[in-house]
Amino acid sequence: MIERLGDxxxxxxxxxxxxxxxxxxxxxxxxxxxxxxxxxGLLPWNITRCRYRLSPVRLLRLLARVDMxxxxxxxxxxxxxxxxxxxxxxxxxxxxxxxxxxxxxxSCAYVRITLPYGxxxxxxxxxxxxxxxxxxxxxxxxxxxxxxxxxxCAQVILAYxxxxxxKCSNWKWYNGSFVRELFSTESFGLSVVTRGxxxxxxxxxxxxxxxxVGETLFWTVLxxxxxFLLVALGVxxxxxxxxxxxxxxxxFVWSFLATYPAIIFCATAIHGSA
Numbered sequence: 607m608i609e610r611l612g613d614x615x616x617x618x619x620x621x622x623x624x625x626x627x628x629x630x631x632x633x634x635x636x637x638x639x640x641x642x643x644x645x646x647g648l649l650p651w652n653i654t655r656c657r658y659r660l661s662p663v664r665l666l667r668l669l670a671r672v673d674m675x676x677x678x679x680x681x682x683x684x685x686x687x688x689x690x691x692x693x694x695x696x697x698x699x700x701x702x703x704x705x706x707x708x709x710x711x712x713s714c715a716y717v718r719i720t721l722p723y724g725x726x727x728x729x730x731x732x733x734x735x736x737x738x739x740x741x742x743x744x745x746x747x748x749x750x751x752x753x754x755x756x757x758x759c760a761q762v763i764l765a766y767x768x769x770x771x772x773k774c775s776n777w778k779w780y781n782g783s784f785v786r787e788l789f790s791t792e793s794f795g796l797s798v799v800t801r802g803x804x805x806x807x808x809x810x811x812x813x814x815x816x817x818x819v820g821e822t823l824f825w826t827v828l829x830x831x832x833x834f835l836l837v838a839l840g841v842x843x844x845x846x847x848x849x850x851x852x853x854x855x856x857x858f859v860w861s862f863l864a865t866y867p868a869i870i871f872c873a874t875a876i877h878g879s880a
């Protein structure tokens with residue numbers, strides 16, 4: 607598999623296939639449970655809708671003169687589902703990607719603007735992949751595909767590293783306080799996990815320290831020997847799977863998994879030039 611993903615065209619198509627699955631899950635869960643998109647729901651965290659004076663969202667609304675009509679949100683979510691399936695098929699059958707990427711980008715942009723806070727960081731990562739892939743498809747060449755894969759890889763490395771570095775200076779992650787507090791909340795808590803931390807006190811410090819170290823040093827996956835690369839990425843995937851199972855943040859599984867083909871491509875290139 608590593609050899610196949612060493613090809614830029616194959617790696618980019620793999621990224622888009624998994625990203626389309628992420629968009630499908632993202633839109634499907636809101637349609638299945640609309641309460642997720644409410645102000646008190648699980649999705650609308652104030653990440654992509656920062657209140658800057660020149661915020662893109664504010665500029666869009668200024669141009670439109672009116673707020674985006676929420677009644678069209680189910681229609682646009684269905685459009686996201688259609689675009690996701692279309693993109694999956696195009697990625698598998700090596701078809702042109704411009705139309706499904708454009709449809710997915712526009713419909714997702716509408717959803718992000720309409721939701722109270724624009725969804726979450728997983729949605730932002732998926733948007734980065736779609737925009738970058740649209741550039742590669744609009745300027746088709748091996749160089750553009752490689753540049754987009756490097757961009758996607760840099761984005762995910764930056765996401766992991768900044769998250770880890772922000773936690774490094776706070777000792778509550780190392781002594782397990784933040785982990786215990788997080789899983790005691792109503793939004794992200796799970797009673798069986800909370801009871802496990804109480805029954806086995808060393809688990810919380812171990813979990814907190816592992817998260818900090820894993821996120822801060824994630825960039826080293828580019829340097830590990832290729833036979834161990836899939837193992838390292840498998841551990842990262844299991845982390846996101848556990849987060850999805852315990853905290854309900856299932857879109858993070860697909861958004862970050864969609865970047866792994868780009869990581870494999872870049873790691874292969876690094877080892878090939880060494």
